[in-house]
Amino acid sequence: MTAPLPHEQEVWYAEFSPDGQNVVTASFDKTARVWDARSGRPRTTRLRHGDKVWSAGFSASGRKVVTASEDGTARIWDATTGEPLTAPLHHGASVNFAQFSPDEKWIVTASDDHTARIWDARTGRETVLPLNHSGSVRGARFSPNGQCVITASEDGTACLWDARTGRLLGRPLKHLGFVVFARFSPDGRRVVTASADRTASVWNAADGELIAGPLRHLSYLRFAQFSPDAGMVVTVSNDRTARIWSATTGLPVVEPMHLGGEVKAAEFNPDGSKIVTADSSGVAWIWKIRPPEATRPALEHKGAVRSARFGADGQRVITASDDGTARVWDSRTGRELTQPLSHSAPVHAALLSHDGRRALTASEDGTVHLWDLGTGRDLIDPLRHAAPVRFIQFGSREGRILTACDDGTVRIWDTSTGREVVSLLQYPGEIRAAQFSADGQRVIGCSADNSAQIWDATTGHPVGEPLRHSNVVWFAQFSPDGQRAVTASSDGTARIWDSRTGREVTKPLQHSGRVRFAEFSPDGRHVITICPDNTAVVWDIPECRVVAEPIKHAGEILSARFSPDGKRIVTASRDQTARVWDTLTGLPLSEPCTHRAAVEFAEFSPDGQEIATASQEGVARIWEIPEATSPIPLWLPRLAETLAGQRLDDMRITYPALDELVALKMEVAQSPATDPYTAWARRLFGE
Structure with a gap:
């Protein structure tokens, strides 16, 4: 931080100059001041008004400053000398905000007289009729191209106007309380609004549709601002925090910035690396932004990455991609350890063997390959199927591989000969999931016929009755001890079964919609389920109850996995993030791990200290994650x-x-x- 930028009373507003070299502040001491951003020294004499100064802003060239005051005027100043350049711009009540147009030809002002007004910056004359609201206008800003103005009013709306004609454009953007602030994104395609209803929202400027939000604080908001690349929004609230959010997902980017007084304003510097804040203690501060970063180099593919799986020792990661390859990486350095393991179509799954010497891959091309990682070559001929293969698994019994194919077959193969040992079933539709039990003696699978089935892995005979639902079963899995199985279905339930008899052992785990995934915790006590409503739910199986509030993302959750000790959960979502949560409380334990596209998959390393994420942007990443403690604090x-x-x-x-x-x-x-x-x-x- 630099030295504080002091006023004699509260600092209400602060803003960087376009080149980032200066800062202008507005204060209740009836002045605005221009400062050197590096040294904190004043650049000019005080810019004086007859009452509180509510805002102060630079022109695009940085040579002029416009101020807005409780005295009912806005004024234009020379930013170098501090001298006024025109007569005051008069309203019938307090002027709450004033801003130059991008070309510096016009100024827009917002006032308690229920109007915003557009002025000629050289002559000080109005250029169009007043822009009318039914309540005080708290703010007004130009679009980046200068053709539109957005206003924020105490009538609970923000409105878009044609700056040349004063005509209202489209429908008002509505909140449940006063709209205290509204601003365009740097590209002019979006708008952010901040309201007394304790929320901010990001909107599409063309059609008024909500993009992200509501972005919630504990008290009413004062201000919101896009970062220069429009990827983030900073919000300022009376709860004495400034917070930074993703402008696409609405999720927090970094921890809240807590100040000593009520935060009045916050502004990004030109490269988005810093924020200047102003608070009621009479001090402005400059903060550096440090969003979360991956702890290893990106593991890059030329297509979407569908999975990233650690090896048993945690030293290697294998990724599967739509670019038709699987790749094996050193998890510490990000160095690729073998040549790409290539298919002729997207690779749906890739696994490392328990000893780390082999890899198994499954592809849209209908083949499964077993690779020698020392040479990068096939150990046996490809295992050919009549349709894409999506599920594969090494068996715990030496020399066995499980494959499940979209042609409705589940098969077990001998790894030394490449021959099919057991053909377990022929379903009428594609297999949704298939898995060995921990001891390798049985297999569970499910398909679109509304049931799951368990088979003997040696004989291929069914074990017990089918595990039936009233709609499609999307997923099925054994418990770690093999005594139970869990299924997830479109009938709105997940169900727990005795894996020997096929009987339900608890009442159904009821959901309000389709359940597409369910997984046991390592100790078998909990199950996590995923629903299409962007939530995941943790259940206590012995008590058959929900453990905590649902885990929520801003987009559909695509995967959820327990940590090795079962105390944490990592989720991956279409909202472009993965996140780690506490199992028993459902509270987040870290900031989001952010990608530039949907995150398809995330899992913990064997020691639980890291997670690997796979994204549609074509990269996988490895992140260090804090370890959970036990017991959970009572508070x-x-x-x-x-x-x-x-x-x-x-x-x-x-x-x-x-x-x-x-x-x-x-x-x-x-x-x-x-x-x-x-x-x-x-x-x-x-x-």
């Missing part, structure tokens, strides 16, 4: 319940129980614990 479930409180204010908006938050903050502050949960809570409370 953590209370905090989750408090933050999800159901009290309603006079606008019928839910908000946390703040008295309980204060008590929890004191409890956390007084705790001597150093575990990740307590550290996370201290960051949350700004300790």
